[in-house]
Amino acid sequence: MKKPYVIINCAMSADGKLALPNRNQIKISSKEDIERMYQLRNNCYAVLVGIGTVFSDNPKLTVKNKYVKNPKNPIRIILDSKCRTPLNSYVLDNSSKTYIITSQKCIRKFGINIEIIKCKKNNEGYINLKELLVELKSRGINKLMVEGGSTVIWNFIKHGFFDDLYVYTAPFLIGGKNTPTMADGLGIDDEKSKILLNIIEMKRLGGGFLIHYKPKK
Ligand SMILES: NC(=O)c1ccc[n+]([C@@H]2O[C@H](COP(=O)([O-])OP(=O)(O)OC[C@H]3O[C@@H](n4cnc5c(N)ncnc54)[C@H](OP(=O)(O)O)[C@@H]3O)[C@@H](O)[C@H]2O)c1
Secondary structure: OOOOEEEEEEEEEOOOEOOOOOOOOOOOOOHHHHHHHHHHHHOOOEEEEEHHHHHHHOOOOOOOOOOOOOOOOOEEEEEOOOOOOOOOOHHHOOOOOEEEEEOOOOOOOOOOOEEEEEOOEOOOOOEOHHHHHHHHHHOOOOEEEEEEOHHHHHHHHHOOOOOEEEEEEEOOOOOOOOOOEOOOOOOOOOHHHOOOEEEEEEEEEOOEEEEEEEEOO
């Protein structure tokens, strides 16, 4: 299968949470980690999030020139089966091209820099990631950064569609049994289904800790 090189990046608390219990965004990364994240984003052809993250965080998904000299904004990709991206979302501004990935016919009109790409659903009703990745590769997207949220990251991990996983862990706790983690979804069924990782590098970064994993083949 020809697919982009996929890098998953997320920031979590010491208890593995990605946001507040009400799913609102909370600052987790240190200044140093934010700088690393922008550099990574700048080096990717595209950055992908799910509609849940658009609803909760309204991210811009661009690169700030405060952190990167001569930034190149990646293409923004939103997994949005039912085409619900709000018209006032930052991802629909004109600062970069945006692909909205739907599985239904979408008759809504977006700006000139916004393209709707239709993909099949998988048996959970989500966008079929295999088909999507093949499509993105055919469009010249060789390196893709997956930034969240919980459901999207889990689905990329579960299907083995990642080459690198960067996890920044901050030294504080959030708590809450329904607070998003980087592996929401149903999880694995048994011991032999564990998703094995190799640790490539571990380092302290601005008060927290960065671990670079790769999937164990
Ligand atoms: N700390 C971090 O690094 C970080 C980064 C990003 C987000 N977050 C947090 O993560 C939370 C949002 O996570 P979330 O789980 O609610 O939303 P999400 O993962 O951003 O989006 C999930 C939605 O995307 C759509 N989708 C379509 N195809 C999919 C596929 N193949 N796999 C997964 N999803 C697919 C589905 O909605 P449809 O059925 O409508 O298509 C699904 O409900 C927020 O609290 C946010 O603050 C944290």
